[in-house]
Amino acid sequence: MRKVSTIITNEEQLKNPVVVYSIIAQWMREAGEDLIDTNENFINGEDILDWMLNKNIVTKEKYDYIIENDETWIQDLLLGYETGLLNGECNFPSNNKAYQIISEYISESKELREKFIYYFCTSFNEDNGDESRGGMSGSYDAEDGYPICTHILEYDLETNTMTKEVWLRQKWNADISFTDEYNYLKEMSFEETDRLSEELDN
16 A cells, blocks of 8 residues: 655645645545536636736637636636637546646645635534535545545655656556646646547547
């Protein structure tokens, strides 16, 4: 069994976007749901779009198009429910690229890091005895009381666990660290991930 490297308990640890990405990816794997679908108000689409423009992740032309077509709702903007930054698709690796961007965005904001810790990295006992917060339930908690998604494995912080080419070909069978996945996605543009989504679907 792989060793846990650290348990994420405070917002300072989220300054590393790979850690944010790891938590999100593990959350979705455990919950079997899309984090943004379940917690759609967590990220403001217009705010992250402005941030992406300032970081040169999107062009001014694309920015204006999204604004004019009212595609700033987070699902439309990043997850391909309409067009936004994707071609209406919510598939690998486009969906993964969206979460790489979201992770970087969260890591740079103290307010969002604190909000993320509250919603996804702690458990909450409701009056009826059920534990839930951010779409997680008690069944996703580890024995130590922290959500399973906050337990970062040593392996997931390693690099060069798999080449990008092999990862793209074998995504669903691949054993790749979250660090490598994040870094590969960061190298790719939305256009590239969108094109690959179409190619891998055919």
